[in-house]
Amino acid sequence: MATMQFDLVSPERMLASFEATAVEVPGAEGDLEAMPGHEPVITTLRPGVLRAHGAEGRKSFIVTGGFAQINGTSISVLAERAVAIEEATGTIMDELLEEARSLAEAALPEDKDAAQKLVHDVEMLRARV
């Protein structure tokens, strides 16, 4: 089965780098699944779950914000914050939620909607974990 190079990096470190057969990305305009040979795309992310299917099974990460750069042979996800799902405990999620809420409060009027959406997205995520 064809594979593509999958890299997940956050500003502080590289979380994952391996050959993946498919990667599910929570894009800002909707989820998408990237497989080898995918059309080159750059998309921003919304807070959600990123799943990468590799040789050692499926790996899931919680990501908030950032973007993904996809082309036929590789996919790089640059997430503002990324946590492996096994490490995403209630406290981490609460922290994220807290951060999103404080951002929403501080947001300028024209950014209010986007900030509210962020809070909502994180809340959904929190409920799922």
Added chain:
Amino acid sequence: MPSLKDLKNRIASVKNTRKITKAMQMVAAAKLRRAQEAAEAARPYAERMNAVMAGLAASVKGADNAPRLLAGTGSDKVQLVVVMTAERGLCGGFNSSIVRLARQRIAALQAEGKTVKVLTVGKKGREQLRRDFGNLLIDHVDLSEVRRIGYDNAQGIARSILKRFDAGEFDVATIFYNRFESVISQVPTALQVIPAKYDESDAPETGENTVYDYEPSEEEILADLLPRGVATQIFTALLENAASEQGARMTAMDNATRNAGDMIDRLTIEYNRTRQAAITKELIEIISGAEAL
């Protein structure tokens, strides 16, 4: 001529100093390793970010509706100077070299008739700049409580800068920090973050000239990414600065330890000479006393 007792005290005190500087050097060495690892770990993100940004920036260049963070406000009258220094001293020329560069730049800008505003990160830079440019300081970011610099810190600084930019408080922002070159060499560096300058040579050399689809539109992605780009650049600068600080401290403390060692040697020789002189004097007194009889 100091007495024997004075010399003995001096030696003891210099020995204590040597112990302290030696300990500081070793602590700095350990911290330097950690700081370097952190800087290393952050590199992939910054590199990719720059690559994508360079690509995007090149594609919207010249467009009328290019974001202000990229194209600038069309003026450079008001300049924001962000001076990043350490929270602590005892690290050789680390703080003063950044401040010196910033000071030169501020003076040059003022000579050109520009308005300069200064934002300081780290206590030491603030202390040094307050003397000459106290009225220009508009804000200060305190990182003394921060044990390990995280992306959150950089984001906080970036947000406060961006908020001012959106409020129209300045046109151009430049950050000053020390780039870590090696343990003995840190280069004071000025980097313009707003309007962002991305080197087009950083754009990925795809060869086959990949054309990316953008989702949502190019402009929206850029509007989302530009603030992140600023935060990333500040984060990189903070990490470089942290590594430089420890490197500079290590070198400074190594020198101090060596100087203390030299001083102890000199003082010990002086102490022995003085002791010898005292013994000789006593002997002469005894002999001349005996001869007089």
